[in-house]
Amino acid sequence: MTKPLSAKTIFIVKSTGTALQQHGVAITTRMYERLFENEEVKAMFDQSAQASGEQPKRLAGAILGYAQNIDKLENLSAPVARMVARHVETGVKAEHYPLVAEALLPAIRDVLGDAATDEVLNAWGEAYWFLADILIGKESEYYEERETEAA
Ligand code: HEM
Structure with missing residues (x-):
């Protein structure tokens, strides 16, 4: 069970x-620039959705929705289900999550500059992993089910 987020x-x-x-x-566009330095990860994404700016918008929307609902996570069950479905379709695994964290947190600092203090980045790091753990848990249930069905 994931540790609850602190009030702070x-x-x-x-x-x-x-x-x-x-x-x-701007943050998610910068995040993808950093993330796509890894060619294997880049190949998982539909590059036309990147070029049109659709994918950065979707991720920015998801992050914002998360920030607004972080104390009422029950509001996020539909968006989470959509992310899980898309992630399972594209083969996102637990081992990819550190790569996104390592791209997202520096991207926040790149764009927000001094406003992104260590305190802010630490809070976002904690929040990222809280959501990531929820997604990883649900995605691995899908992968396990799929394996059981295939067996
Ligand atoms: C907490 C972390 C994450 C969040 C909040 C997140 C959020 C999202 C959202 C909102 C979408 C769009 C869903 C839709 O089509 O409606 C998406 C799609 C996707 N995500 Fe994530 N994601 C996360 C982690 C990851 C990781 C670790 C990877 C692996 C590198 C990944 C790869 C993808 C891919 C490949 C798609 C489909 C993109 C496409 O259509 O080209 N995501 N994600």
Whole structure:
């Protein structure tokens, strides 16, 4: 079971929601630049959705939705189900999550500059892993089911 988020993290993530709303697409665009330095990971993504800016928008929307609902996660069950479905289709595994964390957190710093203090980045790191653990758990259930069916 994932450790619950601290009140402080919830406070910081919610209060940085406005900055993310303003800069969300810049942050996710920068995140993908960093992430796609890994060719294997790059190949998992539909590059036309990247070029059109659709994918950075979707991810920025997801991050913002998460920041706004971090203290009422029950509101996120439909978006989470959609992410899980898309991730399972494209073969996203637990081992990919550190790569996205290592691309996202520096991207927040690249775009927000000094506003992204260590405290803010630590809070987002904790929040990222909280959501990542939920996704990883649900995705691995799917993969296990699929293996059982195939056996
Ligand atoms: C907490 C972490 C993550 C969040 C919040 C997230 C969020 C999302 C969202 C919102 C979508 C779009 C779903 C839709 O089509 O409606 C998506 C798709 C996708 N995600 Fe993630 N994701 C995360 C982690 C990862 C990781 C670790 C990988 C692996 C490198 C990954 C790879 C993908 C791919 C390949 C797609 C499909 C993109 C396409 O259509 O080209 N995601 N994700």
